[in-house]
Structures are given as C-alpha cells and as structure tokens.
Amino acid sequence: MVSDAGSGAPRILFQRAKVGAADERAFIAKLAVAFTVWLAGALLTLVPEAWPARVAGVILMGCMYAHWVELQHQCLHHSAFRAARPHRLVGVPLGVPMLVSYSHYRVRHLQHHRYLGTDQDSEFFGFDTRQPVTWGALLRECFAFDRIGAAAVDIFRSWKGSWRYDTGQIAHARRREVIAEYRMFTLPILAAVVLTALGHGDLVLWLWLLPLLVATPVHFLVELPEHIMCDNASTDVLLNTRSITGSWFSTWFTNGNNLHIEHHAAMVVPINRLRERHGTTLQVAKHTAHSYPEFYRAVMREARMNGRAARLRKTGTDA
Template sequence: MNDPHRGTRAMAEVRARFGSVHEQIDGRRFAGKLLLFVLLVVAGAILVRHGSVWSIACGVILLGLMYAHALELQHEALHSIGFRGRRANVVAGVLLGIPMLTSFSAYRAAHMRHHRYLGTPDNHEYFDYGDQYGHAERTRARTVLAWVYRFSMISLYRQFLVDTVRLASGRPVPGEKPATVRDIRRDHLLITAVLGTAVTVSVATGSTFAVWAWLVPVLLVAGPVHAAVELPEHYRCETGTTDVFRNTRTIRSNRLMAWYTNGNNFHVEHHLMPSLPIARLSRLHQITAPRALHFHRTYRDFYRSLRTPRSRAPLAGPQAEYDTPQ
C-alpha cells in the first residue's frame, strides 16, 4: 500500500542522521566567492573595452556567465547562509541582483514561499517561465514558443518594469507586507539609479560600453544560462507531493558546475535543509542519494533525457545510475 507519510518520515530520518544544521557559517568562504565574481566581471569588462571583435565576444560571454552566476550567489545570501550577519547578506544580495534587474527582497519573499509551499497549489516561484514544471501538453509550435519564452527571460524584465511603475506610483505589491514592499522599493530605486546613470553616461559620452558590457551579455547570455541552470530543479518532477525526494531533482555534475551553480545542483539536499551552508550539501548528498527519485549524473544527461516523451521517460533514480560516494 502507498503510505502518504512515507516521504515525511524519510525526510525526518535523513535530517536526524545528518545532525544539527545550526553551525557557524564561514563568511570568509562567501567573501571569497564574491571576490572571484568581481575579478571575473572586471576581466570581462577589460575584454569588452579592448575593442577587437574576438575580445568583445569573449568579454560578452564571460560577463553574461557571471551575471547569471550572481543570481546563484544571491540565492545563498537570501537564505542568510553567505555571511553570519543579516545586514551583510542583504547588502551582498541587493548588489548581486543589479546586473539582471532582480530585487533581492522580492526574490527572497517569493523564494521562501516556494520552499514553504512546494508540492501544494500555493507554490509559485519568483522566476516565471510559463509552463514552470513541464506538465502542459502542447503542439510542436507551442512547445517551441514556450522554450523561447523560458530562455529569453522576458517575464523577468517585464515584471521589473511593472513593479517599478507600481512602486513609483506608491501602489502596494500584491501579496507582500508593507515592510517587504519598502525593501523592494529600495532595491528598485538602486537598480533604476544604476541603470539610469549608465544610460546617461553612455548618451553623454557617445560610448557603447554599457551596451556591450551589460545589455548584450544579459539578453544573449545571462538570461538563457540562468533559465538553463534553474530548469532541472523541479522540471517533470512530481510537484503534486510535498515529498522532497519526489518533487525535486539533484544533479551530481562536477566541481566546476557545482561552483558555477553555487551548489544548486544538489537541489534535493537544499530543499531538505534550506538553512544548511552550501559547502555541506555535497556531504548531505551522500545520505540522500539512495532516496532521491529524480537524479542525473550531469546536466548533459538531464537535457538529453528531455528528448524522451514523459510517458516513456525512465525514472532517473539512484538505483539505476548512481553509486553512492564513499
């Protein structure tokens, strides 16, 4: 017989085996991530400024990759597990959201609700991709349009404009408390100030640097890459259950991707213990691996699996394709 409480007991058992999550957060590790991010952004800006076609192309790609990576770092900050102090996490998170016009406070509020309500009708994510979890049946043409919509990140930029106008006119943000609205307004004021300054300087000097160092990387690289990184988290999982081992996917991948996604590849583990420092997710994975229903060795394996219709897609559980690390 199916036990409706089996998933809950399994999650409680894993948490108990792994021990307390109330340990000291190593802010130096997160500071190191931020420093590397800044250095790579500077390197990308220098490449764009160099002027040759190949240099600009390499700079655009590097900057786009870093802007998408910034949202993964922002995700750590919004869980308050980057630095020990709340204020430091907020400052870092707000700044990290500027490149992709992402309000730290709006993202945090929506994301915490996502963790709370995943597997229920109240679950809604901050980044809207339309068919969020791949459950809709579409014609081939509508499927292509759905993928274009997802990877273009049009919804993010449209929502930024809508919220900016709403906040500028003094109207509340639906579903958010007054204190949260004030924080969202602060984020939008900062982002629009930076955006306005970039546009003003560009027009005044006749420079296209902001276009090649910000606009083009965001539209052509950062948006699609971010959508690609987020897609596997719950796509085609059993999002009608609150069992984390069934409604979320983990991808083991390699050290480079684990760094780039900032541990988000271990997504089952993250949803199981959202307050766990990112550095410990790989250790938790050793315990969760035998239980996770949706698992892939690499991101390439996951995207290859999308070619298989859902009705014929094999379960990607660890029993078939994973050897628990020692």
C-alpha cells in the first residue's frame, strides 16, 4: 500500500484531483495523435516497392501498440474521463493489438498499487524487480513473446469456462468482464485467419504480427524503470518507485509513465497534471533520473557488475 509515513513528503504529492473538462480534452487529443501516427505507419507498410518505408511503418505501428497500452493504463485508473463508463469502452480496444485485457490488467494493476513493497505485489507485466539485474533476465523479459501465448491460453480457458483469477480475490462482475474481453479477442484472431485464407496474409503480417515484434520489447523498456533497483521491501513510494524527468517526447510516448512516483502517490490524478508535482519529487525522492538514457546506462552498469560478481563466484567455486 502506498505510504508516506516517515518520509517527510510534502502533502502535494498525495493530493487527489478530479478529472476536469480540460483533462478529458487532453486525453482525447492523445488518442487522436496516437491513432494518426498508427495510420501513418499503416500507410507506409502498404508501399511494397519501398522497403525502408515499410520497415519504418512497422516500427511506428509497434511503438503505437505499446503506447496504446500506456493510454489503456490511464483508462484503468479512471483518470481520463469525467464519467466512469467511457474508460472501459475506450480501454478495451486500446489493448486489442497486444491482447491485453483491460479488466484483467485493471484488477492486477490496482492490486499492484495496493500491495507495492509487500509479498502480495503482483504486476500484470511481470518483470520481478526483486531478482538480480542480469543480462539474461533483461533479455528474457525484453523479448517475452510467450505473454502472447499466455493470452491465447486465457482466451481458450474463457471459452471453456475454466478461466480463474490466480492472484487473490476478484469480484464476480469483474470476472465476467475479463472473460468477455478474452472471448472478444477471438474476433481479431479469426479475422486474421480469414484474411490469410483469402490470400491477404501479408496484411496480417505487416499490420499486426511484425509490429508486435516491435511492441513487446518497446513496452518492456517503457515499464522497466518503474521499480527496478529501488527499495522493493519498502512500502514508501519515495523509496520503492522511480521517476524520470525526461523530455516532452518521452513524457508523451510513455503517457507520463516517467512520472511514476507522482502516479503511485496519487494514482487517480490525471496523468497530464503530474508534471506540476515533479519538482517536489526531485527534492524528496530517493530514486530519480534526468533522462531515459541515464537510467538505461545505470541498468547496464548493474548488469555488468552482477555478471562480473557471478563469474567471480563461479571461479571461486571451481577452484
């Protein structure tokens, strides 16, 4: 559970704020930009004689699929619209390309917020930040395409009637919503199969499958800074979470995920309003970085150090 006990944090970090009309317009603008960039990528992939353009299109679309999940993340916190209902209506389709169930993600993610720093913490995208940072762990999680397979299993179990929430309790209504969403994922999968059978498999390849190869590692890199190399045994958000100042571009692309301390301190605050709290975070938080390159360099140093220590231990054991 988020705690400011003993941290001496200014109350501004923990103040709630309701979604206003301006916040709603800001989120709708984000949706419009995200779809426009995706459409530009899709058009680039349809230029068969220009391979550089097609590759650029795949990269753009893959990045947007990862970006859409970050927009979905804001929806599941109900901090995008003034009314509750639009959050699921918008959040569900945002997760379709990466087969991320809005309701399943929401239950797991809110549990993550509640139990961060305890043994009950269980994030939906499961890089265990308590494990040692090694090249093997980073590469395995960066290219964890088996998550798509896990979603396929959830789809199968939803149709079979055997889907169960495996991380604590879940309300019956939420379980129905999760099952309905996984069943709904059958539609784009069947559409892909039909298009392929009709001789249009190249569309499926270029508009969905190849961008997924980009989206998976990109999404991992967006999520990685949140809690890795922080004080994961603490329930104090100023110790167990990281914020990155970042540029306007990284703040847009990650949908404010760089301002993660601010988000965990007050998770219902519209993400576009977290920046005004960042100066306070820099004064009182333990884990901050100026930029994403600075953070990734720190991760690589940690992986090198842990690799060197492991080799020394192995050498000592062999001796």
